[in-house]
Amino acid sequence: MRALDKKLLRDFRRLWAQGLSIALVLACGVAIVLISYGMYGALENTRSAYYERNRFADVFASATRAPRNLKDEIAGIEGVWAVELRTVKDAVLDLPNRVKTATGRIISLPANGAILNVPLVRSGRPPDPDASDEIMVNEPFALENDYQLGDIIQANLNGRKRPLTIVGTALSPEYIYTIGPGSLMPDNENFGILWMAENAAASAFDMSGAFNDVSLKLTRSADADEVVDRLDDILRPYGGTGAYGRDQQMSDAFIDSELLGLETMARILPPVFFGIAAFLVNMVIGRIVALERSQIGLMKALGYTNFTIAMHYIMLSALIAVIGVLIGWGLGTWAARGMALMYAEFFTFPYLIFSVSKFTYVLSGVLGLLSAALGAVFNAMKAARLAPAVAMSPPAPPNFRRGLFDRLFASMRLSQPTMMILRGIMRWPLRASLTSLGMALGVAVLVASSFFDDSMEEILDVAFFQSNRQDAILLLSGDQPLSVLEDIERLPGILRAEGQYSLPVRLTNGHLEKRVSIEASWPNADLSRVIDPDGKVIEAPAEGILLTKRLAGQLDVRPGEWIDVEFLTGRREEHHLVVSGIVTQYFGMGAYMDAEYAARLFRQSPRISAANVLVDENRIDELHQELKDTPNLAGLIMLTDTRQTFRDTIKENIVIQSVIYIAIAAMITIGVTYNSARIQLSERARELASLRILGFTNAEVSYILMGETLLLAIVAQPLGWAVGALLAWGMSFAFASDLYTIPVVLKNHTFGFASVVALVAAVGSVLVVRRRLDTLDLVSVMKTRE
Amino acid sequence: MEEKRKAEIVFRTDDVTKVYDTGEVKVYALAGVDLELFSGELTVLLGPSGSGKSTLLNILGGLDHATSGDVWFRDLELSKLNDRELTRYRRDNVGFVFQFYNLVPSLSARENVALVTDIAPDPMRPEDALSLVGLGHRLDHFPAEMSGGEQQRVAIARAIAKRPDVLLCDEPTGALDSKTGITVLQALKDINDQFGTTTAVITHNASIRKMAHRVIRFQDGRIGEVEVNDTRIDPKDIQW
Structure with missing residues (x-):
């Protein structure tokens, strides 16, 4: 070597x-x-x-009820490689040993097996094509509820309660992220996928010779948009709600x-x-x-x-x-x-x-x-x-000269050690700024990561406590007249019920097109409201529609402008409507309108597709018991549970993330501070030892050593807050998708916490370096030149 | 004068040894030194490298502990003091002058002196201390803007500004040419004459001995010879 x-x-x-x-x-x-x-x-x-x-599959669509003989026509669309027709329906489940209801999505399984969206059998077997009471359930649902093969659950199928035997469990590429109707997060305990033999499903839901769900696999060269349009044309007469990719x-x-x-x-x-x-x-x-x-x-x-x-x-x-x-x-x-x-x-x-x-x-x-x-x-x-x-030859002493700041320092009557610290910073301003910037980045990482915590709180608060204040949502199977609310209010434990009408639509502005769902509600609705970020309740205007900001952006429309709205349910009418306002929402890409306006638009009496209810907690078991036997109910979403699930999931993730980010921030801060202090020590060792000899105490020279680094650390805090806020904005922008928007919520405690972590790490590292002062060799300083 | 000096012993050492134990061999830096330094006296410590003079100065200045033996500063037993007490002792009583000045580059001449006057109990004004060494006109200059001799005189001003009882100088002219060396020695002598500060100067330069009251020669960790100058000469007359 x-x-x-x-x-x-x-x-x-x-x-x-x-x-x-x-x-x-x-x-x-x-x-x-x-x-x-x-x-x-x-x-x-x-x-x-x-x-x-x-x-x-590549393309999906659903309809109310379409004849199976459309299959050839659909398969004939250019670019379609395979077609799968299914019956897919949500149903209220009555699970054994449990008072609460759950929601199940029944999916029909063709006699000779699925061609598309093939469930991967994990245990047991698929239901027998001829059996009417066998089901295969998705594995997470079985695991969460601790079901064994052979267990029986009750399901309310099209108003008839039927016992179903679990013969297998499976996973599906369609449900990698299994989200139930009206939910925000997977809830495998309360939402399950149930595969049932095609014949059994058809007869249960009155779908013999018909289907209400279609999936397509396309050829490599297919034009997906073209296929979607053609499929829509075919399904339109049968209540097609719009195909999508x-x-x-x-x-x-x-x-x-x-x-x-x-x-x-x-x-x-x-x-x-x-x-x-x-x-x-x-x-x-x-x-x-x-x-x-x-x-x-x-x-x-x-x-x-x-x-x-x-x-x-x-x-x-x-x-x-x-x-x-x-x-x-x-x-x-x-x-x-x-x-x-x-x-x-x-x-x-x-x-x-x-x-x-x-x-x-x-x-x-x-x-x-x-x-x-x-x-x-x-x-x-x-x-x-x-x-x-x-x-x-030895280096000349670093060149300090009187500068602009000296007069300021002099007028402040600073002590000599403080002067040494300040002159050190002034002498190497670039190094000092970069050191400060480095420390600021440590703070910024924490600010930018922990803002999620407050954002989620904000989302939770707006979504679950201000906007959606109902205890539960009853999903009806199909639209019902408004009068059904009276029946619902008569159910045990229901304190109040309000109707809501979901209208799948296609919005078009020039060449821009978006398929969404308009939520229509009544002007005095109190349980489910639209809230803007300032906490103000937004009433759907008497005429026209409200769009969420992201949706309006994608359609490039401003308030007062008109867009084409094609309703994909009911009479499937097309209307030219005014955009009467734009609202900021964290979830989804919704649109809102007045339910009475919708009824007038369709020239029909008001209808609802779901009911928001307040429930008397003491009678909740009674309610569940009753709902298990209620026809025309497609599902029940207990928002009280959803809130808890949401909070738990977020909390779990945030704890893990916080630990990681604290470690990262500490590492950055330690890296910068420790090195900065070591270099301070190296540069000032001789100076500090001289001062010790001159009678300065250990504490006094420690002040000089630590002063510069810690002063820079303090300066770094507001800088770190600013950079962190900037990062948070950037991340919020980058993360925003059609599914959700993360609001930037920066609270004082976020900044405070970031600074406490950074300053503790900084002081710790500097103290480690400071310990070297205790063993400073005073005698050698008398002799040696560095 | 002679009588009075003897009456006031500033430093007294009693069979002081300093042993550096390297593990394999023991090196006796001081092998039993008995010494008295008197109030107002200017003493020159002479001797070859490694003869123990610096070690002794460090022990007197409270920078180092003796391995054995007693060291007294007036009625304060230095050999019994801990680190904190030694710092206190240095702060209140001792002025140091180093071979390489050891000024703080980021502080001007005045501020370098103020470093000490800020913490001393009864200091003179930094401006006065600098005037004493002939630098009254260079108050606001930084070390980088001064010559070696000027820097060393700032160091002396810094050492005397607290009105120390003793001034310990380790090779104060070691890094200087003869002309600048003489101005530095002149400054030391003026201080000694004017304030009666007990001064010990280590040097390799034998010609400097003539300005001292006493000359102590070191040899192999012991005091070899002590010589009293009946007539002292002025630094400017020293032949370098």
Whole structure:
């Protein structure tokens, strides 16, 4: 080994603590690249393999009741490769040993097996094609309710209560993210998928020779939009509610929004870490070059080339980077696998294809090495450019001069130690600003991550306590006249009932088109209201429709403008309606109108498709018991449960995330503060020892050592809040999808918490460095020149 | 004068040893030193490198502990003090001058002196201290803007500004040429004459001995020879 290499290794060993703190910051960047790409890959690959193997359809549509002989016509649409006609209906379930009702989605299974959306049998077998009382249920529903094969559940099928025997469990590519009607999150305890033999389902729902759901698989070259239009034409006379592609299929859309989130994470976070690591390397190598000035002169005198000397210092940074990359790879591989497994649970995949590609490893490694080298290159060049004679002579004292600030300092009558701190900052303003910025990023990461917590609270509050104040929603099977509310109010425990009418529509503005559902409600509705972000109740206007902001944006319409509305139910009329207002909503892409206006528009008496109810808690069991036997009820959503599920899920995720982000923020802060303090110590050691000799106490010199770093840390706080708020806005913008919008809710405690974590980490790191002052060799300072 | 000095012993050491134990060998930096320094006296400590003079100065200045033996500053037993008490002792009683000045580069001359006057119980004004060393006109200059001799004189001003009982100088002219060295020595002598500050100066330069009241020669960790100058010469007459 060459002597220079030995020096390299020894330098590295001496610097291990600083090297490690930088390597850890770098490792975070590398790990996040692996995690986000790894999870993105796992999710994407698993999904596409699952879709492929179980033939997930490309186009979906439903109708009220269409004859099966349309099949040939549908198959004849250009680009259609396969057609599956099904009966799909929601039903109220009466589960054994349980008072509460649940909702089941009955899906018919063709006699010779499904062609599309093939359920993957996990245990038992599919229902016998001839049996009328056998079902196969989705595995999470069975697991959550602890069902065994052979267990019997009761279902209210089209007003008739029937016992059904569970003969198998399965998973389906259609329900990777299983979300029930009116729900926001998977609730496998209260919502299940029930596959039933085609004949049995047809006879139960009066669908013999008919279907109400169609899925299509397209050929590779097919034009999906064209197919959707043709299918709509075919289904229109049969109550077709509009065909749609995968992008609007609920489960697929949720996975897409998760993929988007991962992509955002991959784009925003790693550059932050690589940037900080580069800055830290720059700071440390800069200090080493300054300290080794005479050695550099010596090496040059001995005949080492400028290139060798520059490389020597770049190699030192490369060593740090290699350690960082290795830690990052280990950490990233472990965390990516763990999080992918968590995904597999959240999204119900039958298997998980997890592999982080070699390319991702190489990419993250190269990025890590590059950022470290980039950080070192400036000072390495500086070392290379030193003239040998200059290098061998001791450096002139750093050039402090009277500046603009000195008069200010003088007028403030600051103590000399405080002056030393302030002049240090003024002397190297760039370094001080970058140090402060680095610390600010630690704070920003925390602000930007923990704002989710408050945002979710806000969403929860608006969605569940201000907008939707009902205890439960009764979903009716099909539209009913408004008078059905009187029957509902007579049910045991119902304190109040209000009607709601969902109208699937296609909105068109020029070439822009969107398929959504208009919620029509009555002007004095109190249980389910539209609330804008300021907490104001928005009444649906007496005429025209209200659009959510995102929807209006996608359709490019402003209040006062007119759009075409094609109603996909009832008489399927087309109307030209005025957009009477725009509201901001966190969930979905809704549109609202006055139910009485809708009735006038359709020239019919008011109808409802669901009832929002308030329930007397003491009689809730009685109500459930009654509902199990009530015909015309498609489902019951207990919002009280939904609120709890939502809160629990969020809380669980937030705890895990908070721990991760606190660790990340601490690592950034420690990396920056520790290195900054070490360099302070190195630069000031002689000064501080002199002061000790002159009679300054340990506490007084500690103040000088810690002062600059901690002052920068304090300055970094407001900066960090600002950067964090900016990041939060950016993330909220990037995460926004058709499914939900995350509001940016920044509360004082978010900033406070971020600063407490950052300052604790900063003070801790500085104190570790400060301990070295206790062992400062006072005597050697008398003699040696640095 | 002679009688009075003897009556007031500032430093007294009693069989002081300092052993550096490297594990393999024990190095005796001080091998039993008995010494008295008197009030108002200017003493020059001479001797080759490693003879123990710096070690002794460090122990007197409260920077280091003796391995054995007693060290007294007036009636304060230094060898019994802990770190905090030694800091207090240095702060209140001792002025140091280093070979390499050890000024704080980010502070001007005046501010470097103020460093000490801010914490001393009865200091002079920094401006006065700097005038004493002939730098009354350079108050607001930073170390980078001053010559070596000027920097060393700032260091002396810093050392005397707290009106210390003793001034300990380790090679104060070691980094200077003869001309600047003489201005520094002149400053030391003026302080000694004017305030009667007990001063100990370590040097390699034997010609400096002639300005001292007493010259103590060190050899192998012991005091070899003590010489009293009946007539002292002025620094400006020293042949370098």
